[in-house]
Amino acid sequence: MRFIPLFSGSSGNSSYLESGDTRLLIDAGMTGKAIVEALSKIAVSPERLSGILVTHDHVDHTRGVGILSRKYNLPVYTNAGTLRAMTPITRELSYANTRLFQTDEDFYVGSINVLPFKTPHDAAESVGFVFTSGEKKLTYMTDIGCMRESMLSCAAGSSLVFIEANHDVEMLKRGPYPYPLKQRILSEKGHLSNENCGRALVKLYETGVRFAVLAHLSRENNTEYEAYSTVSRVLEEANIGDMRIVVAKRDGITGIFEL
Numbered sequence: 001m002r003f004i005p006l007f008s009g010s011s012g013n014s015s016y017l018e019s020g021d022t023r024l025l026i027d028a029g030m031t032g033k034a035i036v037e038a039l040s041k042i043a044v045s046p047e048r049l050s051g052i053l054v055t056h057d058h059v060d061h062t063r064g065v066g067i068l069s070r071k072y073n074l075p076v077y078t079n080a081g082t083l084r085a086m087t088p089i090t091r092e093l094s095y096a097n098t099r100l101f102q103t104d105e106d107f108y109v110g111s112i113n114v115l116p117f118k119t120p121h122d123a124a125e126s127v128g129f130v131f132t133s134g135e136k137k138l139t140y141m142t143d144i145g146c147m148r149e150s151m152l153s154c155a156a157g158s159s160l161v162f163i164e165a166n167h168d169v170e171m172l173k174r175g176p177y178p179y180p181l182k183q184r185i186l187s188e189k190g191h192l193s194n195e196n197c198g199r200a201l202v203k204l205y206e207t208g209v210r211f212a213v214l215a216h217l218s219r220e221n222n223t224e225y226e227a228y229s230t231v232s233r234v235l236e237e238a239n240i241g242d243m244r245i246v247v248a249k250r251d252g253i254t255g256i257f258e259l
């Protein structure tokens with residue numbers, strides 16, 4: 001498996017995952033043009049993608065979905081709730097390119113097994129994904145207000161966990177956002193804080209997880225340093241010293257991760 005986060009943050013999200021001949025885009029929350037440019041940097045032509053998988057309807061995950069699907073004839077994998085809610089953004093997708101999945105039921109795209117699992121977030125039908133190919137397993141979960149046991153069991157033993165570290169709680173509280181927005185982000189259906197991300201990783205460590213990419217950092221309420229240092233401190237407090245931590249970049253390719 002080869003995993004490449006292209007963009008990650010409140011301004012737009014998209015990642016690339018490949019195994020054998022199967023090439024997936026997970027979310028397409030930048031413009032079609034920006035995503036095609038990012039793909040060209042990793043030598044992937046968009047018409048060779050096997051499909052686009054959508055976590056939820058928010059525009060930072062769906063901005064480019066419709067245009068990419070229409071222009072390159074790409075199937076879009078989504079659940080019914082997300083499809084309905086994202087249509088004002090993506091516009092109508094062709095019937096042939098609409099692939100509906102059921103939350104909590106796994107399916108295959110080419111050689112990759114995909115399990116969409118429910119996440120607490122204020123979108124129509126928000127999911128995370130577990131991708132499995134051979135011995136390798138990758139869990140993708142951003143836009144989560146809080147960590148649930150069910151999500152931890154989905155992610156157990158993953159070779160890599162792509163997990164939200166959205167904000168530092170103090171920065172958010174002191175920051176410029178209006179009070180209702182602060183409340184929304186802090187709620188159980190908002191976004192995961194650095195501290196709670198660290199706590200989730202302590203639990204995942206016990207299941208064998210040794211590699212995490214911190215994702216979906218807020219531009220206003222977080223920094224790469226803040227996310228990295230908070231998560232590292234929580235892990236150290238639990239006497240964990242051998243978890244590899246990478247922070248995903250907001251505006252470009254984070255790295256090429258071979259699993």
Ligand SMILES: [Zn+2]
Pocket residue numbers: 009010013058060061143216
């Ligand atoms: Zn988002």
Ligand SMILES: [Zn+2]
Pocket residue numbers: 056058121123143
């Ligand atoms: Zn969202």
